[in-house]
Every structure is written in structure tokens, then in C-alpha cells.
Amino acid sequence: MSLSVRNIAGESVQLEEVAFARGGEAAVHAVPSFPGVAVKLYHPQVLKQRGDSLRTKIEAMASDPLLTKLKQHPGVAWPRFSVFDERDQWRGYAMRRAGGxxxxxxxxxxxxxxxxxxxxxxxxxxxxxxxxxxxxxxxxxxxxxxxxxxxxxxxxxxxxxxxxxxxxxxxxxxxxxxxxxxxxxxxxxxxxxxxxxxxxxxxxxxxxxxxxxxxxxxxxxxxxxxxxxxxxxxxxxxxxxxxxxxxxxxxxxxxxxxxxxxxxxxxxxxxxxxxxxxxxxxxxxxxxxxxxxxxxxxxxxxxxxRGWHDTHVKPAAPKSSQYRGSQSASQPILG
Ligand SMILES: Nc1ncnc2c1ncn2[C@@H]1O[C@H](COP(=O)(O)OP(=O)(O)OP(=O)(O)O)[C@@H](O)[C@H]1O
Ligand SMILES: [Mg+2]
Structure with a gap:
């Protein structure tokens, strides 16, 4: 069984059938033809309880002109657009796929x-x-x-x-x-x-x-x-x-x-x-x-x-006190 979703214009795209990750509210799928994109599909129970309010919020986030720049921001997986299933039911949204x-x-x-x-x-x-x-x-x-x-x-x-x-x-x-x-x-x-x-x-x-x-x-x-x-x-x-x-x-x-x-x-x-x-x-x-x-x-x-501080995640011993000048991060902020 294949899994595909559409955008509001009716253009459909194939999703990887098995979600690569899941949370309490949704499953997140890869899109083979767009490796930089992930699609979040809410669980049926969530859609039943809160589907309408989620859709309203996601579409407001994706369409507000003051926020659209966040769709391109490399540091956030901002909602880009809504996705619908074959029966035209709202299912979730597309976003940047993050690594890490x-x-x-x-x-x-x-x-x-x-x-x-x-x-x-x-x-x-x-x-x-x-x-x-x-x-x-x-x-x-x-x-x-x-x-x-x-x-x-x-x-x-x-x-x-x-x-x-x-x-x-x-x-x-x-x-x-x-x-x-x-x-x-x-x-x-x-x-x-x-x-x-x-x-x-x-x-x-x-x-x-x-x-x-x-x-x-x-x-x-x-x-x-x-x-x-x-x-x-x-x-x-x-x-x-x-x-x-x-x-x-x-x-x-x-x-x-x-x-x-x-x-x-x-x-x-x-x-x-x-x-x-x-x-x-x-x-x-x-x-x-x-x-x-x-x-x-x-x-x-x-x-x-500059070698002024220990760089180890777990330093082996406590710091021995050393003066580093009044502009250093090691000194109290004066005044
Ligand atoms: N944009 C993304 N890029 C890569 N992986 C993602 C992305 N969004 C979600 N994931 C993966 O999918 C998992 C579930 O996503 P997310 O946390 O958005 O779901 P959720 O059901 O809303 O979770 P929660 O129950 O915590 O609210 C994440 O922990 C992460 O591993
Ligand atoms: Mg969540």
C-alpha cells in the first residue's frame, strides 16, 4: 500500500510508507522525491479531537506574511503548507527535514x-x-x-x-x-x-x-x-x-x-x-x-x-584560580 498526500492545489506526492519517527501527536514521513522535506501526519485520534484547531493554527503560521521568512530559516522546521489525503481530509503539514x-x-x-x-x-x-x-x-x-x-x-x-x-x-x-x-x-x-x-x-x-x-x-x-x-x-x-x-x-x-x-x-x-x-x-x-x-x-x-579556559566537557580537576585581566569573562562585571 502506498502513501501519498496532496497540497491544496491537488498536486500529490508520494511519502515513504513507514514513518521515520513518531511522537505523541504525529508520525513524520520522508518524501523520496524531495529529500529536504518531511511531512508530519497527525495521529487519527489527534485529528478527531483537535484537527480543526490544529489546521487553523498551521495555516495561519504558513500564510502570515510577517512569518513566511521563517519557512526558509535553516534553524526551524516551520510549517510550509497543509497536506491532505486522497479523501481530501486534512492530515498535517510539510516542513524542512532537519538532520541531527x-x-x-x-x-x-x-x-x-x-x-x-x-x-x-x-x-x-x-x-x-x-x-x-x-x-x-x-x-x-x-x-x-x-x-x-x-x-x-x-x-x-x-x-x-x-x-x-x-x-x-x-x-x-x-x-x-x-x-x-x-x-x-x-x-x-x-x-x-x-x-x-x-x-x-x-x-x-x-x-x-x-x-x-x-x-x-x-x-x-x-x-x-x-x-x-x-x-x-x-x-x-x-x-x-x-x-x-x-x-x-x-x-x-x-x-x-x-x-x-x-x-x-x-x-x-x-x-x-x-x-x-x-x-x-x-x-x-x-x-x-x-x-x-x-x-x-x-x-x-x-x-x-586563547587557552584561557578548560575545553573538556568533563574537566578532570577543579580550576586553579588564575587572574585573567579585568576584561575577561572570568572577572565580575564591574559597576
Ligand atoms: N522537521 C523534522 N526533521 C527531522 N525530523 C523530524 C522533524 N520533525 C519531527 N522529526 C522527528 O519526528 C519526531 C516526532 O516529531 P514531533 O516531535 O514534531 O512530533 P509530536 O508528535 O508533535 O511530538 P510530541 O508528542 O513531543 O509533541 C521527532 O522527535 C523527530 O525525531
Ligand atoms: Mg508536538
Missing amino acids: IRMSVLAHAMAYREHFPNLDRPALAGYLLNLLGTLRELHVSGVMVGDYNPANFLCLPGSNAVTLIDCDSWQVVAAGRTFHCPVAAPDMLPPELLGKELSLVRRTPESELFALAILIFKVMMLGRHPFDIIGGESPVANIRKGCFPYGLGGGGIPRGPWFNIWSHLPYKLKEQLVRTFRDGTRNACERTSVTEWIDLLSLYRREMS
């Missing part, structure tokens, strides 16, 4: 070795910078990712390319309407959104920045969650309290490689993590911005290229 491995594999104490055998800290910073550049463009377009699930950020080994997938869950303003982001892992949410009905809340640049800082921490710290304290409470309980154990007065870094890693991170980077995870839990204005992260991580990468 989930960021949750990159940000993991062991798993990264198989897919990223030469991974080092400059490469980690490179992936984050690429992602940050994309987020900056999305935010300028009023798009809030909302669901900072590292499994939805695909990292291409041997490059710094990151592609964001599962775009249909994002918060977008399109065709004159706001479509909310109904999903997120609770431990990636800022305190003000915890316990809220996500399909009704409006994500803001500040709510994005809290989740983003958690993601940056995880990438820098082998997937460890910043609010996850051994023997302590759950990450969500600690997020509510702003209880971040790293840095001065934090109450103790968990045992394991995290002490060494944290000690080698430049002061200015740590300062912004502490700021976002302590002051930023209560005061959303105290969350480090995308531009600030770009500046800091660019500086970190530059300084690593």
Missing part, C-alpha cells in the same frame, strides 16, 4: 560520546550560540517557543547547526490571532507559570528566558538540572523557592563531575545563571536576555580559543 541528534543526547553525562565523539566546550558554546541566534529572530517575530524540550532541538554532529522542530506547539501571533503553547515539562517552566493551564496562559519573553537559562545550564552541565539537588526537593519545588544550589550561598553543589565543571565556567556566565535562577525566580526582569547570553558565550568561546 536531539540536544538531550548532547546534554547527557554519557550519551553524547556515541554521537558527538569529539565534543568539547567550544562545540557546546557553538550549538548554544546557533540556537540563540535563531531564538532572537523568533522573538523579534513574536514567536515564543514555550516548550523548551531539549528533544526538540536537533544538533548536527560536526557542525554548530541546531534545528528546532515541533513548531506546531509554539505560541504564535498569526493571521490576527494568538495561538498559545499548550505544552511544557513542569521542570522547564518559570515559577509564575507553574500549576497554570498552559493552553490559556500567554508566554512572554521573560518566561522564555527562564526556560532558556535552564537549557543553557543543562548543555553546560552534562544534562544536570539546575534545581535538582540530591537528597533535596523536586526541581519544581526548588524552582518555586528560587533554591539554586550553585554559586556563593547556594548550599552545595551535588556530588559528581558538576563541581569541576562549575569551577571552570567563567565567572560572568555563572553570575548570569545565579542571577536568573535566584533573583529571576521572583523578578522576571532579572533574567538574562538572549543578547546577553550571545555576548557572554561568544566571549567564552573566544577565550577558550
Whole structure:
């Protein structure tokens, strides 16, 4: 049995019959005649429950003139157009097919070795910078990712390319309407959104920045969650309290490689993590911005290229203190 879909003009295209990947809502198929394209077909149950609202959102995303440039963006699998089956029923959408491995594999104490055998800290910073550049463009377009699930950020080994997938869950303003982001892992949410009905809340640049800082921490710290304290409470309980154990007065870094890693991170980077995870839990204005992260991580990468910081993913020993001049990322920001 072959599987084909059509666009609105009735032009049909053959899909690979067996999906190359599946999620909770949809199956994703390759298109043999267009290797750069993937087609996401929602599961029948999802179509039954929410097919009409999904179609409205996807078509608004694909047609809004202020957002069409995102269809060409190499960093996002933005919906390009709707696809229909032989009976002209709406089934899903076509998008760019991304290469790469989930960021949750990159940000993991062991798993990264198989897919990223030469991974080092400059490469980690490179992936984050690429992602940050994309987020900056999305935010300028009023798009809030909302669901900072590292499994939805695909990292291409041997490059710094990151592609964001599962775009249909994002918060977008399109065709004159706001479509909310109904999903997120609770431990990636800022305190003000915890316990809220996500399909009704409006994500803001500040709510994005809290989740983003958690993601940056995880990438820098082998997937460890910043609010996850051994023997302590759950990450969500600690997020509510702003209880971040790293840095001065934090109450103790968990045992394991995290002490060494944290000690080698430049002061200015740590300062912004502490700021976002302590002051930023209560005061959303105290969350480090995308531009600030770009500046800091660019500086970190530059300084690593000069040999100023350990570049190993898991440094073997803690950092011995060395003065690097007042402009270095290792020094406090003055004034
Ligand atoms: N544009 C793409 N390029 C390459 N692979 C993709 C793309 N989109 C999705 N995939 C693959 O298909 C899987 C499922 O896709 P996606 O996460 O969009 O589905 P979903 O059903 O909406 O998932 P969830 O239940 O997490 O919302 C992904 O984990 C990924 O492996
Ligand atoms: Mg989804």
C-alpha cells in the first residue's frame, strides 16, 4: 500500500510508507522525491479531537506574511503548507527535514560520546550560540517557543547547526490571532507559570528566558538540572523557592563531575545563571536576555580559543584560580 498526500492545489506526492519517527501527536514521513522535506501526519485520534484547531493554527503560521521568512530559516522546521489525503481530509503539514541528534543526547553525562565523539566546550558554546541566534529572530517575530524540550532541538554532529522542530506547539501571533503553547515539562517552566493551564496562559519573553537559562545550564552541565539537588526537593519545588544550589550561598553543589565543571565556567556566565535562577525566580526582569547570553558565550568561546579556559566537557580537576585581566569573562562585571 502506498502513501501519498496532496497540497491544496491537488498536486500529490508520494511519502515513504513507514514513518521515520513518531511522537505523541504525529508520525513524520520522508518524501523520496524531495529529500529536504518531511511531512508530519497527525495521529487519527489527534485529528478527531483537535484537527480543526490544529489546521487553523498551521495555516495561519504558513500564510502570515510577517512569518513566511521563517519557512526558509535553516534553524526551524516551520510549517510550509497543509497536506491532505486522497479523501481530501486534512492530515498535517510539510516542513524542512532537519538532520541531527536531539540536544538531550548532547546534554547527557554519557550519551553524547556515541554521537558527538569529539565534543568539547567550544562545540557546546557553538550549538548554544546557533540556537540563540535563531531564538532572537523568533522573538523579534513574536514567536515564543514555550516548550523548551531539549528533544526538540536537533544538533548536527560536526557542525554548530541546531534545528528546532515541533513548531506546531509554539505560541504564535498569526493571521490576527494568538495561538498559545499548550505544552511544557513542569521542570522547564518559570515559577509564575507553574500549576497554570498552559493552553490559556500567554508566554512572554521573560518566561522564555527562564526556560532558556535552564537549557543553557543543562548543555553546560552534562544534562544536570539546575534545581535538582540530591537528597533535596523536586526541581519544581526548588524552582518555586528560587533554591539554586550553585554559586556563593547556594548550599552545595551535588556530588559528581558538576563541581569541576562549575569551577571552570567563567565567572560572568555563572553570575548570569545565579542571577536568573535566584533573583529571576521572583523578578522576571532579572533574567538574562538572549543578547546577553550571545555576548557572554561568544566571549567564552573566544577565550577558550586563547587557552584561557578548560575545553573538556568533563574537566578532570577543579580550576586553579588564575587572574585573567579585568576584561575577561572570568572577572565580575564591574559597576
Ligand atoms: N522537521 C523534522 N526533521 C527531522 N525530523 C523530524 C522533524 N520533525 C519531527 N522529526 C522527528 O519526528 C519526531 C516526532 O516529531 P514531533 O516531535 O514534531 O512530533 P509530536 O508528535 O508533535 O511530538 P510530541 O508528542 O513531543 O509533541 C521527532 O522527535 C523527530 O525525531
Ligand atoms: Mg508536538
